[in-house]
Amino acid sequence: MTRVVYVNGRYLPYAEAGVHVEDRGFQFADAIYEVCEVNGGRLVDETRHMDRLERSLGELRIPLPMSRRALGLILRKVIRRNRVETGLVYLQVTRGAAPRDFPFPAAGTTNPTLVCLARRVDGAKREARAEGGIAVKTMPDIRWGRCDIKTVMLLPAVLAKEAAAADGAQEAWLVDSDGFITEGASSNAWIVDKAGTLITRPTGNAILPGVTRRSLLDVLSRENIPLVERPFSVDEAISAREAFITSASGTVMPVVRINGVSIGNGYPGDLTRRLRSKFHQAVEFSR
Structure with missing residues (x-):
């Protein structure tokens, strides 16, 4: 069970984590995600996952919310805080919150929303x-x-x-x-x-x-x-x-x-x- 979730700069208890009601990921599925395997507490194929994340974001013209190095630090902190040795870590980036309208918000008026969580998987099962x-x-x-x-x-x-x-x-x-x-x-x-x-x-x-x-x-x-x-x-x-x-x-x-x-x-x-x-x-x- 996930105990700590990262949302926009804060590490929060699972029950308290949330995003804005007008987040475009929530209203339009205007968002990208990645799921990485965690094996022995280590990230599997981080480089390739980050490459794909950047490509997908680029196709939707969503800016990378921070450097790849900073994203990697968040992934690791979430894995450690949830004590995941065998499992998965999930990363999602949305275009951010804006008044509901189909066209992209004007440049510079929104910031991407970043969510990260990690969960254990029963390796024996x-x-x-x-x-x-x-x-x-x-x-x-x-x-x-x-x-x-x-x-x-x-x-x-x-x-x-x-x-x-x-x-x-x-x-x-x-x-x-x-x-x-x-x-x-x-x-x-x-x-x-x-x-x-x-x-x-x-x-x-x-x-x-x-x-x-x-x-x-x-x-x-x-x-x-x-x-x-x-x-x-x-x-x-x-x-x-x-x-x-x-x-x-x-x-x-x-x-x-x-x-x-x-x-x-x-x-x-x-x-x-x-x-x-x-x-x-x-x-x-x-x-």
């Missing part, structure tokens, strides 16, 4: 889930056309996750108008086809450039594992030998059922297990 694998449900991708920007505009993902949960699945895989899987509601999607080829969709406006995805590419390079970056269909996924997702919250998480159909033999595949075991050997750790 996460490993147990990885041992058994998860189920996913496919859903139409109804999101906007710039999914490469990590905005807080997550209602389509919420609806997809809710539908997946109602069907006994732990993640939703989103399907575009051509019948190809784009990505998970909160993850990137991967399969190993019948021939043993590892496949994932290439980055672009249709998917988020996942930091965990990028670090897994480093693992593939180290292990000399070839990868084909192309869209794949729902039928291809269901008939695959293996499937998995990547995310900061689960690293490499095996998928063993899609739409109720077992993938491969219904257990996490050998390549998926190998990649999960090697993942943290290729990431950046920082305290």
